[in-house]
Amino acid sequence: MSEVLPLQMVCEMAKNIPCSPWLLPKLVKMLEDPTSNAHDVEQLIMKDSGLATATLKMANSAYFNKGSHCDSLKGAVIILGFKGLYKMAASSIASRWLTNEVKGYGWEPGDLAKHSLCVAVASEILARCSEYVKPELAYTAGLLHDVGKLALAYACSAQFEKIRLYQMEHGCSWRQAEHDLLGYDHTDIGGTLLEGWEFPENLVEVACYYSRPRLAGPDSQTLVVHVHVAKHIALLIGTGVGEEGFKTELDEEVLEAYGYEPEMIEEIIPQVLEESEKVIAGI
Numbered sequence: 001m002s003e004v005l006p007l008q009m010v011c012e013m014a015k016n017i018p019c020s021p022w023l024l025p026k027l028v029k030m031l032e033d034p035t036s037n038a039h040d041v042e043q044l045i046m047k048d049s050g051l052a053t054a055t056l057k058m059a060n061s062a063y064f065n066k067g068s069h070c071d072s073l074k075g076a077v078i079i080l081g082f083k084g085l086y087k088m089a090a091s092s093i094a095s096r097w098l099t100n101e102v103k104g105y106g107w108e109p110g111d112l113a114k115h116s117l118c119v120a121v122a123s124e125i126l127a128r129c130s131e132y133v134k135p136e137l138a139y140t141a142g143l144l145h146d147v148g149k150l151a152l153a154y155a156c157s158a159q160f161e162k163i164r165l166y167q168m169e170h171g172c173s174w175r176q177a178e179h180d181l182l183g184y185d186h187t188d189i190g191g192t193l194l195e196g197w198e199f200p201e202n203l204v205e206v207a208c209y210y211s212r213p214r215l216a217g218p219d220s221q222t223l224v225v226h227v228h229v230a231k232h233i234a235l236l237i238g239t240g241v242g243e244e245g246f247k248t249e250l251d252e253e254v255l256e257a258y259g260y261e262p263e264m265i266e267e268i269i270p271q272v273l274e275e276s277e278k279v280i281a282g283i
Helices: 007-014 024-032 038-045 049-059 073-080 082-098 111-130 135-144 147-170 174-182 186-196 201-209 221-237 252-257 262-281
Strands: none
Touching: 007 147, 007 186, 024 038, 024 082, 024 135, 038 049, 038 073, 038 082, 049 073, 049 082, 073 082, 082 111, 082 135, 082 147, 111 135, 111 221, 111 262, 135 201, 135 221, 147 174, 147 186, 174 186, 186 201, 201 221, 221 252, 221 262
16 A cells, blocks of 8 residues: 655655746736836746747747747737736746646646646636736636646555545545545645745635635635636536546535626636637647
8 A cells, every 4th residue: 555645745746847837926926016017028038948939939920920020039029918928928837837747637648738728718708707806817827726736646646546436435526535535635735836936825825725715815715716617617618627627616605606607607618618729729
């Protein structure tokens, strides 16, 4: 019988996963700083050759560039704009980490990245509708909500058969089965990782409480609820969902309290599906 690893060791092991998103919290802080501009983002992007290349490629795509060829990062920043550049960079950075192949949840390669991008798109659309959360921040929160799952699968795949059997026997959520058997679950790991990478507190709380939004603090709860609803929408669509995805938690009382009626959710599903397919095609 394999030994259950302590939470901190799982988080330490996650540092060995290639392409950890160390650059993303710096971009998040720039987004929230009203004095930041496209030049600041350009200087940060220059520290990551893969991201710089992706930025130039995007700026020269048919969608953005209707005329002359763009051959400088400065020119690419001007073409894409600050918010467009941020969103592209966030997707690129997070997807590189989330596409690492691991065993445990029954994912095909790239499934976690596809699902996270779908949640990100749904979060952004909900934010545009509500006007209570910045769409770019909601997008980032959706991208990162399941970051703990990759780390758990990477470090504890030997425990997954026991988790699977326990969940089936007790009829609980997959997260609860993780917690009962390991003493922690992927949301505990996700919050610990984002805190260690110095992400803002509201994004840490998303990773911790997206499945249980009523536990989030008052300053973060609106963002957490956005991701909770977006997760539900992405599960209904089914993009990149592993076996654990359909054994999750839905707080219907919180949804009702925030005005998310079933009819409203159904109305935006086609938009989420269309926009997420475009984003996923670009990774």
